Amino acid sequence: MDIFGTILAPFKWLVSAIMLGFHDGLSFIGLPPENGWTWTLSIIGLVLVIRAALIPVFVKQIKAQRGMQLLQPDLKKMQQKYKGKTDQLSRQAMAQEQMALYKKHGTNPFSACLPMLIQMPFFFALFQVLSGITQARQAGQGIGALSHEQVVQFDESSIFGAPLSASLLHGGPAGTDQVVVSVLSIVMILAMTASQFITQKQIMAKNMSEEAMASPFMRQQKMMLYVLPVVFGVGGINFPIGVLIYWTTTNLWTMGQQFFVIRRMPTPGSPAAKALAERRAAKGLPSLPLLGGKKDEDVAGEVAAIELKTQRIQPQRKNRKKK
Amino acid sequence: MHELSSAVVLFFRTAPRILGTFLWELPRNILIILLKTYRRIISPLYGQVCRFFPSCSAYALEAVTVHGAVKGSWLAMRRLARCHPWNAGGVDHVPAGHRHWPEGQTPMIVVLNNPDLFLAVRSDEDGRPTAA
Numbered sequence: 001m002d003i004f005g006t007i008l009a010p011f012k013w014l015v016s017a018i019m020l021g022f023h024d025g026l027s028f029i030g031l032p033p034e035n036g037w038t039w040t041l042s043i044i045g046l047v048l049v050i051r052a053a054l055i056p057v058f059v060k061q062i063k064a065q066r067g068m069q070l071l072q073p074d075l076k077k078m079q080q081k082y083k084g085k086t087d088q089l090s091r092q093a094m095a096q097e098q099m100a101l102y103k104k105h106g107t108n109p110f111s112a113c114l115p116m117l118i119q120m121p122f123f124f125a126l127f128q129v130l131s132g133i134t135q136a137r138q139a140g141q142g143i144g145a146l147s148h149e150q151v152v153q154f155d156e157s158s159i160f161g162a163p164l165s166a167s168l169l170h171g172g173p174a175g176t177d178q179v180v181v182s183v184l185s186i187v188m189i190l191a192m193t194a195s196q197f198i199t200q201k202q203i204m205a206k207n208m209s210e211e212a213m214a215s216p217f218m219r220q221q222k223m224m225l226y227v228l229p230v231v232f233g234v235g236g237i238n239f240p241i242g243v244l245i246y247w248t249t250t251n252l253w254t255m256g257q258q259f260f261v262i263r264r265m266p267t268p269g270s271p272a273a274k275a276l277a278e279r280r281a282a283k284g285l286p287s288l289p290l291l292g293g294k295k296d297e298d299v300a301g302e303v304a305a306i307e308l309k310t311q312r313i314q315p316q317r318k319n320r321k322k323k
Numbered sequence: 324m325h326e327l328s329s330a331v332v333l334f335f336r337t338a339p340r341i342l343g344t345f346l347w348e349l350p351r352n353i354l355i356i357l358l359k360t361y362r363r364i365i366s367p368l369y370g371q372v373c374r375f376f377p378s379c380s381a382y383a384l385e386a387v388t389v390h391g392a393v394k395g396s397w398l399a400m401r402r403l404a405r406c407h408p409w410n411a412g413g414v415d416h417v418p419a420g421h422r423h424w425p426e427g428q429t430p431m432i433v434v435l436n437n438p439d440l441f442l443a444v445r446s447d448e449d450g451r452p453t454a455a
Binding site: 057100102115 | 367371372373374375376379406407408409411412413414434435436438439441442
């Protein structure tokens with residue numbers, strides 16, 4: 001086994017175990033175990049588990065973005081300092097100063113690449129499990145936590161007559177209707193790329209602060225908005241239908257999460273934040289309190305505590321008082 | 324004829340050293356090419372996500388350039404382990420190495436990762452004509 005395979009082995013086991021857990025649960029409540037839809041729901045269950053596990057990271061990032069409002073004055077000052085300096089070195093100096101500022105305030109709008117990196121081994125593992133199903137069946141083996149009987153069952157299961165392990169490029173096992181596989185694959189690829197495109201477009205149109213819009217990264221980002229769907233569309237012809245289900249579901253989750261964020265907790269300084277402020281003003285509600293930063297009451301409490309300390313009355317000996 | 328033979332001798336004397344340096348630096352240079360490709364093609368997909376300055380890939384490129392393939396990779400891996408949502412991030416420079424470059428030939432990544440250092444040098448140069 002190569003290094004890549006060795007690293008992926010535990011992930012393959014985990015991915016197949018979670019899927020199997022959902023499959024057993026769904027069979028228990030009365031769904032037919034050999035049916036493709038039961039396995040489809042198991043894949044969706046896997047997505048829900050992974051994405052739900054990442055919610056704390058996401059919430060932390062949102063809170064950090066809200067905390068950014070607190071350091072707006074400092075950021076403005078810094079931008080004034082670097083105004084008109086467009087050379088690369090000055091930009092780098094500004095980036096460095098900005099990071100130091102975030103650190104000083106204990107907030108950071110960037111979530112680090114961890115959330116993306118975490119999903120990658122799971123995705124590769126699922127890819128290997130699903131595309132290895134037919135091979136494992138022929139070799140009389142199991143995959144990960146799946147026994148050989150379950151592998152056979154999975155390999156024979158299908159939705160709309162298309163096996164979950166079939167892909168547009170490689171087709172399915174002998175006897176499958178290639179037209180159905182092609183049509184379903186193309187529909188899924190379109191759904192996958194469309195959901196990704198819409199999410200990205202929404203973020204760029206509504207949930208970016210003016211500073212981010214003006215940054216030099218913006219042009220690259222805009223280009224990627226159109227390049228990425230093409231990359232995934234082309235890559236998709238190699239994806240088994242099960243992987244396409246996984247990817248589409250996770251994109252839909254991202255989309256829902258993003259709609260929620262744009263509506264309820266937008267990035268400060270973005271058009272969505274303005275819209276939220278207007279909606280709240282129309283309802284006569286106060287503007288949203290800040291999250292992530294130190295609350296005013298806490299500071300007031302601390303000040304009061306200090307004052308109490310200084311007001312402590314000096315103890316005096318009784319005989320001194322008599323004088 | 325004499326010149327030719329001395330050139331041949333020079334070649335045989337320096338060629339092993341050049342080849343040796345090439346082979347010795349090969350892993351480092353392969354890593355540099357890989358990192359530069361990553362920074363050019365894959366990094367822009369994500370936009371800025373790193374909580375540190377310099378970003379993890381810039382850190383890795385500088386570390387490998389300055390410290391070589393083995394120590395550079397080790398430093399880069401330690402940085403990646405530090406870069407997670409529960410770390411406050413901030414400025415985190417690559418430790419100084421033993422490699423030195425002739426003036427004006429400092430690798431671009433070293434300059435870009437230490438802007439305050441090199442901005443100071445540059446403003447000195449800018450200031451000189453007016454001072455004279």
